[in-house]
Amino acid sequence: GAGVSQSPSNKVTEKGKDVELRCDPISGHTALYWYRQSLGQGLEFLIYFQGNSAPDKSGLPSDRFSAERTGGSVSTLTIQRTQQEDSAVYLCASSLAGPYGEAFFGQGTRLTVV
Amino acid sequence: DAKTTQPNSMESNEEEPVHLPCNHSTISGTDYIHWYRQLPSQGPEYVIHGLTSNVNNRMASLAIAEDRKSSTLILHRATLRDAAVYYCILSGNTPLVFGKGTRLSVIA
Numbered sequence: 001g002a003g004v005s006q007s008p009s010n011k012v013t014e015k016g017k018d019v020e021l022r023c024d025p026i027s028g029h030t031a032l033y034w035y036r037q038s039l040g041q042g043l044e045f046l047i048y049f050q051g052n053s054a055p056d057k058s059g060l061p062s063d064r065f066s067a068e069r070t071g072g073s074v075s076t077l078t079i080q081r082t083q084q085e086d087s088a089v090y091l092c093a094s095s096l097a098g099p100y101g102e103a104f105f106g107q108g109t110r111l112t113v114v
Numbered sequence: 115d116a117k118t119t120q121p122n123s124m125e126s127n128e129e130e131p132v133h134l135p136c137n138h139s140t141i142s143g144t145d146y147i148h149w150y151r152q153l154p155s156q157g158p159e160y161v162i163h164g165l166t167s168n169v170n171n172r173m174a175s176l177a178i179a180e181d182r183k184s185s186t187l188i189l190h191r192a193t194l195r196d197a198a199v200y201y202c203i204l205s206g207n208t209p210l211v212f213g214k215g216t217r218l219s220v221i222a
Contacts, residue, residue: 033209033210042212042213042214043152043158043201045209045210056209091158093210098207099146099205099208099209099210101163102163103160104160
């Protein structure tokens, strides 16, 4: 595809359930970011993958959150035992040159925990 | 630990230039200055970035102070579609971390 693709676009889940959010970055992009944005708030950095380096997990808010990137391409963000405060738009971005170049964002997954 | 300081909001008239300031007094020698914007109900989009020299592209210009402690994003002719939150971000070998940005309103 031409851009960063995220799925699903919307997800409603019950409190306590686990969810998986998927990000397909632009082909060849070595850097991949996850952010979340609560309603009316700014972007909160979650995790950053750069090539084969260990991911920067410094933004993950709790151990309920984890992410992996398989084969240097697709990434999955997993939230275990979801809470209502996890409701937000989760955005993924990829970049060819890591933090030195342009990052392209997907349209996000809107997660609602009820 | 915000590395940049931006005004919370600014207002501009349509078809006039807009100068969006950003202070980054603790910038290191390897930090790039990035600008992104987020239109309503959309993901952020890249605007421009630079290291030391001023930069121009089809969207905007970036003017970087000689001491690199501040920079200004210049939209040469604001349109209603430029109404967005503009983020100034420093990044060396670190991920892009967004602050609160400046909300730009454009008045017709």
